[in-house]
Amino acid sequence: MMWHLIAAVFAGLGAAGIALLLRKLSGKRLPRWIIPAFGGLGMLAYQIHAEYSWFDHKQQQLPPSAKVVSSEKSEVFWRPWTYFFPMTTAFQVIDRENLIRRQAGDDQLVEFIRYRFEKQAIDHVTTRSYLMNCTTRERLPLDESTGEPKLDELVRLETDDPVFKAVCTAS
DSSP states (O other): OHHHHHHHHHHHHHHHHHHHHHHHHTTSOSOTTHHHHHHHHHHHHHHHHHHHTHHHHHHHHSOTTEEEEEEEEEOBTTBGGGGTSOEEEEEEEEEGGGOEEEEETTEEEEEEEEEEEEOSSSOEEEEEEEEEETTTTEEEEBOTTTOOBOGGGOEEOOTTOHHHHHHHSOO
């Protein structure tokens, strides 16, 4: 967070320096207010760039075995440009290297952890364990303390569901 503040200040100083140079080159015909205006626009441009590149930056930090299975875009009223170009504020990942495969009769069971990354002032990561029956396409969350499946939260997935594909077709 502190680095983003420092980067925004330097982006503003750089843009203000460009405005100062333009004012000098124009023989001071450009108004003086152009310098702080460029500074503010430079900081705003940096902030917009940082917000829209957050998802790509986080994806680059993931291990090669991680598979993004969903992402969420949102709009915020104090960022009016997000109504035209929504930005990614959260995404979910499954690490295919840490899948635990089991066989129960004719059913292929896979235990996996879903990681959810949320863009906030400080990035927030939550995890949840699941059990997937790849034969019947049923997904059950596991209780955090006991590790027992929560049968009342059973969900049947479609064959084209990204979570089903990432868990059951992983090699």
